[in-house]
Amino acid sequence: MSASILHNLDQLRASAGKALEILTNQSDVAFQDRAKRWTDIDRKTPAAIILPASEEEIQKTVQWAVETSVPFVIKSGGHSEWSTIDGSGVIIDLSKYAGVEVDARAQTAILRGSILSKEVAVALADAGLFAAVGNGNPIGAIPYFLGGGVAIATSITGYGSDQVISARMIDAKGNILEVTEEKEPDLLFALRGAGQFFGLVTQLVIKAHPLAALGNDQGVIWLGSFVFPLERADEVAKVMKVLMDDSSHATAGLLMIMSPPPQRQPILLVSARYTGNPDDAKVAYGPLYDLQPLAAQGGPVPIQNANDGHEAYNAPGTFKRFGVVGLRRFDGEAFSKVIKVWKKLVAECPDAADTSFNFQWESRPAKQPDFESANSLHDIRYWQNNFIWHTDAASRGKVDEFNDKSIEIMRGPDRSEYADFQNGTRTGPIELRFRGDRKLEKLKELKKKWDPTGVFTTQLLD
Numbered sequence: 283m284s285a286s287i288l289h290n291l292d293q294l295r296a297s298a299g300k301a302l303e304i305l306t307n308q309s310d311v312a313f314q315d316r317a318k319r320w321t322d323i324d325r326k327t328p329a330a331i332i333l334p335a336s337e338e339e340i341q342k343t344v345q346w347a348v349e350t351s352v353p354f355v356i357k358s359g360g361h362s363e364w365s366t367i368d369g370s371g372v373i374i375d376l377s378k379y380a381g382v383e384v385d386a387r388a389q390t391a392i393l394r395g396s397i398l399s400k401e402v403a404v405a406l407a408d409a410g411l412f413a414a415v416g417n418g419n420p421i422g423a424i425p426y427f428l429g430g431g432v433a434i435a436t437s438i439t440g441y442g443s444d445q446v447i448s449a450r451m452i453d454a455k456g457n458i459l460e461v462t463e464e465k466e467p468d469l470l471f472a473l474r475g476a477g478q479f480f481g482l483v484t485q486l487v488i489k490a491h492p493l494a495a496l497g498n499d500q501g502v503i504w505l506g507s508f509v510f511p512l513e514r515a516d517e518v519a520k521v522m523k524v525l526m527d528d529s530s531h532a533t534a535g536l537l538m539i540m541s542p543p544p545q546r547q548p549i550l551l552v553s554a555r556y557t558g559n560p561d562d563a564k565v566a567y568g569p570l571y572d573l574q575p576l577a578a579q580g581g582p583v584p585i586q587n588a589n590d591g592h593e594a595y596n597a598p599g600t601f602k603r604f605g606v607v608g609l610r611r612f613d614g615e616a617f618s619k620v621i622k623v624w625k626k627l628v629a630e631c632p633d634a635a636d637t638s639f640n641f642q643w644e645s646r647p648a649k650q651p652d653f654e655s656a657n658s659l660h661d662i663r664y665w666q667n668n669f670i671w672h673t674d675a676a677s678r679g680k681v682d683e684f685n686d687k688s689i690e691i692m693r694g695p696d697r698s699e700y701a702d703f704q705n706g707t708r709t710g711p712i713e714l715r716f717r718g719d720r721k722l723e724k725l726k727e728l729k730k731k732w733d734p735t736g737v738f739t740t741q742l743l744d
């Protein structure tokens with residue numbers, strides 16, 4: 283660790299008090315545990331990990347970092363590639379500051395610090411409510427909402443960012459701001475979709491929905507799976523094309539090319555969801571049952587438990603990444619080509635056998651909000667959502683090449699046809715993440731106003 287950061291940390295201890303936990307010993311188990319992330323891609327070792335336990339300590343830490351020009355990143359759930367920094371900077375780890383408070387009458391919830399998606403879903407369900415939280419239980423809920431938030435019930439609730447009512451945020455000068463429609467409408471516009479680039483959000487107030495909006499009395503959604511041999515992909519794709527485009531049934535899910543353990547037999551798995559009366563799922567997915575899959579199962583699951591059972595995907599370590607791109611339609615021919623790319627990938631990189639190339643659909647469009655925001659995904663119902671997973675660092679470049687190839691095939695040549703997802707990537711043309719000239723211009727102006735030196739990343743400054 284550099285001597286100057288060490289010296290600066292003494293200043294922080296003096297201003298924030300002795301109770302503030304700061305880890306600096308890289309050979310210490312506590313340090314190593316806190317430095318772990320969901321993915322090892324580009325993971326670095328910071329000079330220090332600071333663990334504030336209150337909003338006041340968080341503010342003091344940001345003020346110290348700004349005053350001493352020490353670069354930092356914030357960590358909530360640690361499920362992105364961006365909450366990591368090398369020895370030139372520090373991590374502000376919010377693990378010790380977390381909370382959720384539900385107001386059942388107002389149908390809102392206050393989220394604090396590093397509260398996780400599953401914790402939010404359970405607290406809401408206990409109060410007879412739900413919100414569009416993401417598909418991973420241990421994802422930090424606040425970054426998920428700030429970055430757009432694609433979820434199970436988007437057609438009922440809108441995107442995650444559409445549910446943001448207000449925030450408390452520490453800005454690039456270390457000031458705490460109340461971000462509401464009345465006080466800071468432009469900043470609220472930015473936080474709803476580009477929020478990770480404007481400040482450290484200590485608190486979000488989100489809108490919630492009564493469980494009855496799921497279309498049944500039990501607060502459940504139907505989850506099912508259909509397994510086909512990969513050789514039947516063309517046949518399945520034809521049926522899926524019709525099913526995905528049919529908005530008379532609220533179907534959604536993933537068409538997955540994979541080879542799950544222990545057999546490692548290549549299969550096509552339709553991981554399906556149905557929102558409404560769970561008894562109607564049989565009708566909605568009738569055409570898939572008619573194809574007589576190798577295996578088919580399904581049943582109602584309480585919405586707060588919809589993402590249980592994914593522990594293996596959620597665990598920290600190894601090389602993982604989502605390759606995501608928003609699309610206009612499902613193209614069966616392109617999908618066949620993607621199968622060939624996936625086969626080549628797992629043949630050439632056996633350590634990437636857990637990688638699945640997936641097409642994600644939602645038969646109904648996302649609910650449109652009645653306000654403008656940074657989020658520009660409301661016309662997207664289809665995604666190529668590849669799950670990259672390999673264990674050998676030497677495969678890194680090759681695996682990315684295969685992923686890029688498959689994305690290129692699915693999106694086709696016309697850039698106006700597709701969108702990038704701000705919760706999934708920070709590279710590539712930024713206008714694909716914040717689409718429409720006016721939106722990007724407005725965000726760039728706001729970034730210049732609120733964070734001109736790039737304290738919270740240089741995104742929107744470049």
Ligand SMILES: Cc1cc2nc3c(=O)[nH]c(=O)nc-3n(C[C@H](O)[C@H](O)[C@H](O)COP(=O)(O)OP(=O)(O)OC[C@H]3O[C@@H](n4cnc5c(N)ncnc54)[C@H](O)[C@@H]3O)c2cc1C
Pocket residue numbers: 320355356357358359360361362363364365376395415416417418420421422423424425426428429430431432433477478479481482483484595596705706
């Ligand atoms: C298994 C898995 C499933 C996923 N499923 C979905 C999904 O269904 N829908 C979806 O939209 N996304 C999904 N994502 C993406 C996920 O929502 C984003 O990567 C999210 O930003 C992760 O948040 P985190 O707190 O876990 O990660 P972190 O790495 O801790 O943080 C993510 C980013 O936000 C910044 N940040 C952290 N806390 C704050 C804060 N309080 N204020 C400001 N910035 C902050 C960090 O510096 C970092 O840049 C998934 C990711 C994984 C790994």
